[in-house]
Amino acid sequence: MWASAFMKGISKMNVGEFCFLDIAYYRRFNDPHLMHIQECGTFRPFFYTFKDTFYPDIFWMVPVSRAGNKNGKYQTIIAKKKARYGRCDTIILGHVLGQQAAFLIQNMCPVTEQYITNTYIQKANNQPVSIRKSTQIEIETAAKRIWKRVKERTEREIKAGLPVSKDTLVFPDIFSIYQELVKDLNT
Structure with missing residues (x-):
């Protein structure tokens, strides 16, 4: 349990803060790969947030997992990806409230x-929970790199008239969710 923190309703979203998603998001975007609010009334997961570079009213939410008991699992995944690709952009390790945490870019999602x-x-x-600036930069750089790859590949497949392939970088269908949010902003 992240015992040294609590929730507070928001009046304005600030970049780099940790937030929780409303149940309405899960109802609207019924994607089985979104990390859902857990049972028993607990508000998890919580998400690291940053703004989209093209639509400033869209935020990217990166779920945070306490890495303590899963640290070996995350280290193994990261090591395999680094050995194969030279880097791992889907999981970033850092610290939240003095505890090791995994930032799961592979589960990120766009929201308004x-x-x-x-x-x-x-x-x-x-005060809002925060992380080191270097960790923020690492998370945002990796997430933006992943989003760019997903977006370019999906647009290329659509343009070629091909079926959109299942994404292997990010589990939720972030392209479709993003497009819906853009439509909302433009109406």
Whole structure:
């Protein structure tokens, strides 16, 4: 449990904060690969957020997993990807509230502010939970690189009249969700 933090309703979304998604998001985008709110009323997962570079009203949400008991699993995945591709952009390790955490870019999703319910707040100082700037840069760089690859591949397949292939970089269908959010913003 991330015991030294609590939730607080948001009045304005700030980049680099940790937030929770509203159940309305899961109802609208019924993607089985989205990381869902767990049972028993707990608000997990929580997400690291940053703005989209093209549509500033779209935020990217990267789920955070406590890496403690799964650290070996994440290290193995990262090592295999680095050996094969020279780097791993789908999982970034860092620290949240002094605990090792995995930032699961492979499970990221785009949202608009209407679907963000709460900000994760530190109990000690009543400030939003934060991470090191170097970790923020690493997460955002990797996530933007992954999004670019997914977007370019999907657009290429659509243009060629091919069926859109199942993504192997990110589990949720982020291209379709993103397109729906863009439509919302343009209406």
